[in-house]
Amino acid sequence: MEEKPEGAEVLFDKAYLFLDTNFATMDDLEKDDFLRRYCLMLNSLNVSFKILMINNNQDMDQVRRDVFIREKDGKFSEMVRSFNKYISDRVLEGHSGLTQVRIFVLSVRKRDVGAARDYFRSIEANLTVNFSKMESALVPMDGTDRLRYLYVFWHMGEGKQLTLTWEQMVRKARDWKDFVAPQHVGYFQDEYEAMDGITLQFANRYSRVLYLPHLPSGVNPEIMNRFLSGDYQCSVTIDAAAIPMDAVRKRLNDLYMQVGRTIEKQQETRNRAGAWSSDVSYEVRRQKSEIEELLDVINDNNERMFYVGVYVVINAPTHKELENNVTAFCSAAEGEGFHFEPVYWEQIEAFHTASPCGARFCNTMYPLLTQPLAAFTPFIVHELYQPGGIAYGVNQISRNILIGDRKTLLNGNGFILGLSGSGKGMETKKEITEIFLTTDDDIIVIDPMNEYEAICDYFRGQFIDFSSTSKHYINPLDTDTLQYMDSRSTFLKDKTNLMLSIFSQIKENSMEPEDNSIIGRVVQQIYRGVGEKNFRTPTLVEFYDILKEQPEVRAQALALSMELFVTGAMNMFSKPTNVNTKNRFTVYGMADIDRSQSGMGIIIMLESVRSRIAENAKKGKCTWVFIDEFHRARRFAA
Incomplete structure (x- = not known):
């Protein structure tokens, strides 16, 4: 002032x-x-x-406070130092x-x-x-x-x-x-x-x-x-x-009149010299044209x-x-x-x-x-800098580091797209590593190529191998989701839909309406007493046995269709769960799964993932789900 x-x-x-x-x-x-x-x-x-x-x-001290990874328990200090150096280099190299x-x-x-x-x-x-x-x-x-x-x-x-x-x-x-x-x-x-x-x-x-x-x-x-x-x-x-526009218009009109008088004087001078056909000078004509153009712009385009x-x-x-x-x-x-x-x-x-x-x-x-x-617009490109987020590389226009927190978005989903060999896998592993080191969120990876097994082992996660020769078993009839359901009837409805999906894969979509009723009845019977103290979690073996006891001919056909997956060579889903599906870092390896088991395996895997997400949502905990090579995962499901 x-x-x-x-x-x-x-x-x-x-x-x-x-x-x-x-x-x-x-x-x-x-x-x-x-x-x-x-x-x-x-x-x-x-x-x-x-x-x-x-x-x-x-302010590099502020950058360190905003985006650097802090060691929690010293277990992965080498990785923390490596990532902090990466972030520091990107900050300095990007725009000095x-x-x-x-x-x-x-x-x-x-x-x-x-x-x-x-x-x-x-x-x-x-x-x-x-x-x-x-x-x-x-x-x-x-x-x-x-x-x-x-x-x-x-x-x-x-x-x-x-x-x-x-x-x-x-x-x-x-x-x-x-x-x-x-x-x-x-x-x-x-x-x-x-x-x-x-x-x-x-x-x-x-x-x-x-x-x-x-x-x-x-x-x-x-x-x-x-x-x-x-x-x-x-x-x-x-x-x-x-x-003020009044002053602008008045000044331009005065200039226009001055130029007009100059043109008249030049023309009179030429007339007295007998040069009747000659024109006024180029400079004066240019001045008149420019003033007329300015007046047109101001009056027609509402310019200031x-x-x-x-x-x-x-x-x-x-x-x-x-x-x-x-x-x-x-x-x-x-x-x-x-x-x-x-x-x-x-x-x-x-x-x-x-x-x-x-x-x-x-x-x-x-x-x-x-x-x-x-034309002197001060806008260039929006910067993504959210303290506490994840480093997503360098803005190619401003050359500043990108720090984003997808959990703050209305929709945090995304794709990593690029040519083969362009670094999609490395970028995904980098993001997973930063999530693991900077948050307490759960991470689930659906891995059609089994290429995340090494990083899973490094972070002491749980790698689940889906194959007929694997010793890893997941029971689709586990009851751990019961406590996160609204009621017992909701739980039974959820498990009925799961079994219908499994039989749809086994029967290759040749299900009849009476089949649905039989499956629903069997689900009701195997979960009789669920939630009580002495209830024993069923497996597909119990489901198979009860299914065979049903009087309908269709029930015997359904039991026969699932026999291979219960007592045959492909019985990996008929045994009690023996892996830790609650590990903070869980990878589902799908590379070695047989094609005959792939549809059923995808359904059971997605059920495990869905129940995990529902459980974490009840706890107010974030779950990150990564689907690598999703085109291959889709082919498995098909």
Whole structure:
């Protein structure tokens, strides 16, 4: 806030953080639609505003707290260290450990803070809606946030964080500038103590402010991504001031009349010289055409006009590195037609103008319509960074690490797709490992190729081999799901559906309606007394014996059809369960299962998985189910 005489209007500002959105990944039609929405947002602003994008060092200590894996019991410390190194390398290699901050600053002149608050409140609702339409979000800053991001801008590249809060400053009557501003600021002096006038020297770093003296003929909407693609600390500021449209129209009409008078004078001069057929000069005709085009755009497209200044602040720990960074930035900008120049002998003023506050100390600005201004869109790509989540690689556009927590989504399901040999299996095993090390969730893997046996053994899980020669048995008639059912009748209905599915596979879908009734009756008989103290869990052997006792001819046919799977060579599912299906990491190996058993095996396996998920859901525990080579698993079921 400025200090002005009592009763005079004072400059107030309000700052917001805003979220990025996936502009870079849109196709051309989507980008056009997005830019139209962005133009509508700009047209709604009749005040001065700034848009800042800051590339600064990531707080590696915070990254470690957010995403590094912590050892729980020391059993897998080597794996924990390996994964933490992987995450650290991805953070540093991705964008050299830089993080991007987006700030939106509104400023207005009012007589007092109450009037300013009312004004900001009146336009904030509209801004929030417009940002939401662009799949972004506007987050107002409080006093502590303002101090923190002013500190970030003033100490860019130092890797420090401001610990002072707004409440502490007010309670102890401290001047915030003593904590936010650097201790020393001055122009850089060379070994001969000569100042260059274009480089600021802080206590332990160097900075240079560049400005854009004029715009190229065309602006790529992805230009901000190009500006911020370097691996160094920098910020880009778009400083804009809305021009009242009445003043714009009046000025353009005055210019149009001036050009008209110039044309008349030139024509009179040519007529007096006898050059009746000659035309006026090209320069005058071009000026007239441009003014007419501007008037058409303003009147037909509801465009606004702004005064705009573009500033870039580049930082480095040494003067030589600063020169290299400036050269790299200018080369990238010139490749897009932008020719930045340093601000001579007004570096401090330009630095203040580029800062995240409403102050403006440099007036090097040029008029710009809404559409050209919208080309400086500050949106690039949405970052996925959810502390406590899992590392999913590096964003190919921003080159920042992706940390996601699928449990926070409305639908956390997903596919890992890719060409053969592209690393799908490795990515799956990496995700499984991170889940195992960072959570207490249960993990179930359906493994048609038996390639997860090694990782299962490493984490001391339970690998269940589904094959006719296996010594692993799972009893489909186990009663451990009874305690998670609503009632005994629900349990019986569930087991009846299971047996109907099994017989459907055995009989190859040649079931008759009376078969269903017989199976349902047998289920009722084998579970008579279920839930009582001395109840003995049945197996398919008991089911087979009771089925043979039924008087119907169809019952004997059903018993004969299941004989191979009860007393024959394929009796792996007719014995009591002898594996730990409650192990936190369970893998169902399906590679060696006979095709004649595959349908029945899939049903029994899915029943085991389903009951496990239901049990965990009752406990409030998450269950991750991975189906590898799902096309093969589907073929087994078919």
